Amino acid sequence: MYVYILTNTSRTVLYIGVTNDLPRRLYEHSAGRGDTSKFTGRYQAELLVYFEISPDPTRAIARGKVLKGWSRAKKNALIQAFNPTWQVIDLETWEG
Structure with a gap:
């Protein structure tokens, strides 16, 4: 299980979620971009x-x-302690 935090490009919004499949969940968030009925879509987090x-x-x-x-x-x-530069984490290449 994963607990994760998403943000938008301007780093003004934080979304906290829980999932058992983080790559799948990230895909679902990106697929819903712009869907104003969902928090992550509305704020592009x-x-x-x-x-x-x-x-x-x-x-x-x-x-x-x-x-x-x-x-x-x-x-x-x-977030700063885990990812000091707030770089976007790519699960394929993350070495943190």
Whole structure:
């Protein structure tokens, strides 16, 4: 299971999600770009900047809820510690 954070090109929006298949989920987010009925489509938040692996669904969901409750500053610090330049993470080449 994965907990992940997406942002948009101007880094003004953060979206936190949980999935068991991160590549598939990223594809689904990018396919929904511009769909204003969905948060990620409305704000074009499709750039992966953070993820963590969780051992099971219960823990992943709980962690996602914790992160969603954090302030923007605390979320920024988490991303910064994991990905200091906020580069878009390509799962095929990521060495972080």
